[in-house]
Amino acid sequence: MCLGIPGEVIEISEERPDLAKVAVSGVKRTINIGLLADDPPVPGEWILIHVGFALSKIDEQEAAAALEFLESIGKAYEDEMAALLESRIE
Amino acid sequence: MRFVDEFRDAEKARALSAKITALCEPGRQYKIMEVCGGHTHTIYKHGLEDYLPECITLVHGPGCPVCVIPMGRIDDAIHIARRPGVLMTSFGDMMRVPGSGGNFFDSNAEGTNIRMVYSPLDSLKIARQNPRLRVVFMAIGFETTSPSTAMTLLRAKAEGLTNFSVFCNHVTIVPAIKAILDSPDLRLDGFLGPGHVSTVIGCRPYEFIARDYGKPVVVAGFEPLDILQSVYLLMRQLAQGRAEVENQYARVVPWDGNPVALDAITRTMQLRPYFEWRGLGFISHSAMRLRDEFAAYDAERIFEVPGVRVADPKACQCGEVLKGVLKPWECKVFGTACTPETPIGTCMVSPEGACAAYYNFGRFSRQRVREASRA
Numbered sequence: 248m249c250l251g252i253p254g255e256v257i258e259i260s261e262e263r264p265d266l267a268k269v270a271v272s273g274v275k276r277t278i279n280i281g282l283l284a285d286d287p288p289v290p291g292e293w294i295l296i297h298v299g300f301a302l303s304k305i306d307e308q309e310a311a312a313a314l315e316f317l318e319s320i321g322k323a324y325e326d327e328m329a330a331l332l333e334s335r336i337e
Numbered sequence: 338m339r340f341v342d343e344f345r346d347a348e349k350a351r352a353l354s355a356k357i358t359a360l361c362e363p364g365r366q367y368k369i370m371e372v373c374g375g376h377t378h379t380i381y382k383h384g385l386e387d388y389l390p391e392c393i394t395l396v397h398g399p400g401c402p403v404c405v406i407p408m409g410r411i412d413d414a415i416h417i418a419r420r421p422g423v424l425m426t427s428f429g430d431m432m433r434v435p436g437s438g439g440n441f442f443d444s445n446a447e448g449t450n451i452r453m454v455y456s457p458l459d460s461l462k463i464a465r466q467n468p469r470l471r472v473v474f475m476a477i478g479f480e481t482t483s484p485s486t487a488m489t490l491l492r493a494k495a496e497g498l499t500n501f502s503v504f505c506n507h508v509t510i511v512p513a514i515k516a517i518l519d520s521p522d523l524r525l526d527g528f529l530g531p532g533h534v535s536t537v538i539g540c541r542p543y544e545f546i547a548r549d550y551g552k553p554v555v556v557a558g559f560e561p562l563d564i565l566q567s568v569y570l571l572m573r574q575l576a577q578g579r580a581e582v583e584n585q586y587a588r589v590v591p592w593d594g595n596p597v598a599l600d601a602i603t604r605t606m607q608l609r610p611y612f613e614w615r616g617l618g619f620i621s622h623s624a625m626r627l628r629d630e631f632a633a634y635d636a637e638r639i640f641e642v643p644g645v646r647v648a649d650p651k652a653c654q655c656g657e658v659l660k661g662v663l664k665p666w667e668c669k670v671f672g673t674a675c676t677p678e679t680p681i682g683t684c685m686v687s688p689e690g691a692c693a694a695y696y697n698f699g700r701f702s703r704q705r706v707r708e709a710s711r712a
């Protein structure tokens with residue numbers, strides 16, 4: 248639960264501007280972007296996700312590096328991704 | 338030196354390693370604490386200690402939120418979960434943390450309904466879909482996670498949900514660092530500051546460490562090179578006689594943190610007078626409870642919680658490990674009675690825990706290699 252996972256914002260929800268569709272390792276999930284309300288991300292930007300919330304914006308290069316790091320740590324990341332795939336935030 | 342696990346930038350790592358070595362004062366021993374469990378994980382995974390000169394020891398700090406939850410809080414959670422109609426949710430890491438009478442899986446075998454969720458928002462959704470159940474989210478974590486709980490509470494209130502509550506166990510990192518600085522057990526030279534916590538609280542809260550204790554702090558990223566780079570920055574400060582807060586992870590961590598997240602925490606939570614930390618004992622103003630305005634969402638007020646204090650098992654030396662006084666392998670039950678499958682202490686449960694990280698990556702620290710060669 249402590250891992251920050253990078254994701255690319257695909258689209259912002261029209262009725263709920265605090266929710267976004269985000270691509271995380273190839274799968275699309277809804278993520279809450281309310282904590283970035285001061286400077287909301289736009290489609291194409293990358294965010295660091297923590298327990299279903301975007302914690303900060305990152306650039307694409309940082310996202311790639313973070314992903315490489317996560318893949319290197321193995322099981323903890325697999326467990327986190329499995330949990331994320333079960334998640335159905337709305 | 339052995340380079341156990343070569344990573345992409347091993348070449349750059351060696352260059353940094355040489356720069357760090359050049360900064361060491363002859364005859365001086367350095368102890369640097371990495372506060373965050375994520376850092377511990379990277380250090381063991383990549384065998385980073387092997388890139389550092391022998392005079393530098395990395396000690397692991399209390400920054401794994403699963404590891405610092407005392408047994409009594411698990412017992413309290415199970416007590417709540419046993420009440421009629423309760424469905425409790427928590428993060429997966431919590432499921433195997435032992436309470437005095439077993440963990441959440443054991444408790445479920447006896448009839449409770451404790452489920453793992455990825456996000457507090459998943460918990461909220463379960464509450465919405467099951468109006469007859471009383472859904473309790475067991476919240477744990479440092480300032481990385483408390484904004485998520487806060488946002489979930491704000492949402493629950495806005496929706497007027499009446500069957501959702503939070504059993505709040507959020508802790509704050511700064512008082513724990515202060516407790517360690519004030520403890521006579523350990524003399525530290527500097528800190529690697531936590532990366533993700535700092536995206537929320539920023540770098541300012543660490544300024545007292547430099548100002549009042551004269552120790553440098555470098556907020557560090559999670560990749561192997563980030564950590565080596567941060568050790569280099571710390572060593573440079575020490576060599577130049579400076580004590581400041583530096584931000585190595587500025588590409589992610591803003592100096593002032595995330596004001597929206599801090600505001601959400603302040604609107605929903607307030608500091609408790611004190612809170613028990615596993616191994617560290619009671620630390621004043623070190624954890625959060627819900628504000629009175631959120632009493633209707635506070636599981637501690639809805640369900641009477643016994644709040645008993647349970648002593649840690651005798652064999653367990655997590656307290657020493659969390660304070661950095663012992664290395665995981667120095668605990669008597671490490672790897673024998675205590676393994677990730679059958680953890681005795683919390684440090685073996687979460688992958689960020691020092692014992693689990695050490696066990697999983699089968700690291701032999703330099704000290705151990707040296708001792709083995711002496712024996």
Ligand code: SF4
Nearest residue numbers: 655668675682685692
């Ligand atoms: S080996 Fe187990 S009991 Fe010993 S300190 Fe680590 S987690 Fe605690």
